[in-house]
Amino acid sequence: xxxxxxxxxxxxxxxxxxxxxxxxxxxxxxxxxxxxxxxxxxxxxxxxxxxxxxxxxxxxxxxxxxxxxxxxxxxxxxxxxxxxxxxxxxxxxxxxxxxxxxxxxxxxxxxxxxxxxxxxxxxxxxxxxxxxxxxxxxxxxxxxxxxxxxxxxxxxxxxxxxxxxxxxxxxxxxxxxxxxxxxxxxxxxxxxxxxxxxxxxxxxxxxxxxxx
Numbered sequence: 122x123x124x125x126x127x128x129x130x131x132x133x134x135x136x137x138x139x140x141x142x143x144x145x146x147x148x149x150x151x152x153x154x155x156x157x158x159x160x161x162x163x164x165x166x167x168x169x170x171x172x173x174x175x176x177x178x179x180x181x182x183x184x185x186x187x188x189x190x191x192x193x194x195x196x197x198x199x200x201x202x203x204x205x206x207x208x209x210x211x212x213x214x215x216x217x218x219x220x221x222x223x224x225x226x227x228x229x230x231x232x233x234x235x236x237x238x239x240x241x242x243x244x245x246x247x248x249x250x251x252x253x254x255x256x257x258x259x260x261x262x263x264x265x266x267x268x269x270x271x272x273x274x275x276x277x278x279x280x281x282x283x284x285x286x287x288x289x290x291x292x293x294x295x296x297x298x299x300x301x302x303x304x305x306x307x308x309x310x311x312x313x314x315x316x317x318x319x320x321x322x323x324x325x326x327x328x329x330x331x332x333x
Contacts, residue, residue: 125180125181127179128144128186129144129145129146129152129177130177131173132174132176134170134172136157141154165197167194167196168196174190175188201299201301203229203302205284205305206305207223207224208225209221209223209307210222210223212310219266219268220267220309222244222265222267222282222307223263225260225262226239226260227261232257234288236286237261242282243279247263279306281306284303285301
């Protein structure tokens with residue numbers, strides 16, 4: 122305008138009240154101020170919207186206060202990711218022995234994952250993370266024991282494990298939209314033979330014998 126303004130104020134819906142270097146503004150003059158905010162997971166899926174309001178009163182006369190508003194938005198992107206590895210405690214077993222399967226799940230993205238579970242074709246459902254979910258960069262390890270049964274003969278013990286997790290900002294979206302999955306498989310051989318070692322003592326002489 123063509124008159125000096127006083128009582129300058131600037132307020133933003135995201136930044137709050139923004140400090141100004143002066144409280145008056147001459148005709149044609151400009152003040153430049155800057156503010157910043159850190160994007161949080163709670164801002165997803167976006168966009169990051171804000172509205173800023175400038176207020177001032179003409180320095181002379183009884184003119185009513187002036188107000189100007191401006192809005193804007195920033196598009197947000199997330200990079201969710203998940204990985205899964207498994208390791209069996211042995212690569213060959215006999216009936217009655219136990220195989221320990223160790224699963225490691227890692228959040229390799231930049232947003233928290235919820236509803237993280239492993240579904241294994243041999244071991245069933247394995248819980249990985251609680252209600253808090255799996256934060257970025259976090260690993261969880263679960264070990265499950267499996268006892269080899271007669272019905273597993275002649276082998277091998279094959280399994281496929283699939284981990285699934287949902288980015289926290291997509292939780293509750295119908296149809297499982299945005300869900301991440303990764304799968305890994307493994308094989309353990311089942312032995313069909315056994316070896317028994319014994320010592321037979323007769324007349325003070327040890328006679329080793331091996332029965333197959």
